[in-house]
Structures are given as structure tokens and as C-alpha cells.
Amino acid sequence: MIRRRPTRPRGRHRDGVATAPVPRYTWDHEARAEAAMLEITWPGWSVLYGTGSRLFHAIATWPTPEPLLLCDRTIEGLKTQMREAEMTALLQRWAPTSTSAGIGHF
Numbered sequence: 001m002i003r004r005r006p007t008r009p010r011g012r013h014r015d016g017v018a019t020a021p022v023p024r025y026t027w028d029h030e031a032r033a034e035a036a037m038l039e040i041t042w043p044g045w046s047v048l049y050g051t052g053s054r055l056f057h058a059i060a061t062w063p064t065p066e067p068l069l070l071c072d073r074t075i076e077g078l079k080t081q082m083r084e085a086e087m088t089a090l091l092q093r094w095a096p097t098s099t100s101a102g103i104g105h106f
Helices: 029-041 075-095
Strands: 046-051 057-058 069-073
Touching: 029 046, 029 057, 029 075, 057 075, 069 075
Parallel strands: none
Antiparallel strands: 046 057, 057 069
């Protein structure tokens, strides 16, 4: 048996009827404000809060060999990861290479 669609439109949006206003919500405004404050106080990072994932995300805006994206459920955990990433990058930048270690030593 073949079913036909009903001729009458369903839902709230019908021809000739005014649309219903939909209120705008700001989801997780406290977490989003914390992410914005961290981005202001921590230069070199872009900090976001994902309302769908409920995670804080930090993206390094300074030059890195590969993209650096950190995620954590808490702002404190994200700060710890950011601090560790900066220290690791600093140590890798100033670590002696095999060619520079041999210069000047006979």
C-alpha cells in the first residue's frame, strides 16, 4: 500500500500564520566567561569553551612545528596543560643540537 503525505502542513510554521518568536539562550555563560578571561590573561593562546562538548580548548597561536590543541574539562586542568606545553616548547627550542654541541670543542 502506498501512503500519501497529508495535504495539511504540520508544525508551527504554516502559510499565512505569523512565526513564533524563539528566545535566544546563552549556554554555559560562566564557563564561556572563564575561557574569555583566560584568553585575555594568557597571551599566545586562543581559548574557547565548547558548549556541545563541555570542554575547554586552547590553541597555541605562537609558531609550533605542528598544530597544538589542548582540551580539558576544567579551567585549572587546561592551565596546567598550557604551562607544560610552554615549558616543553621552551626546552626544545634551547636544547643543544648535535651540530652546535661539537662547535668549539676539539
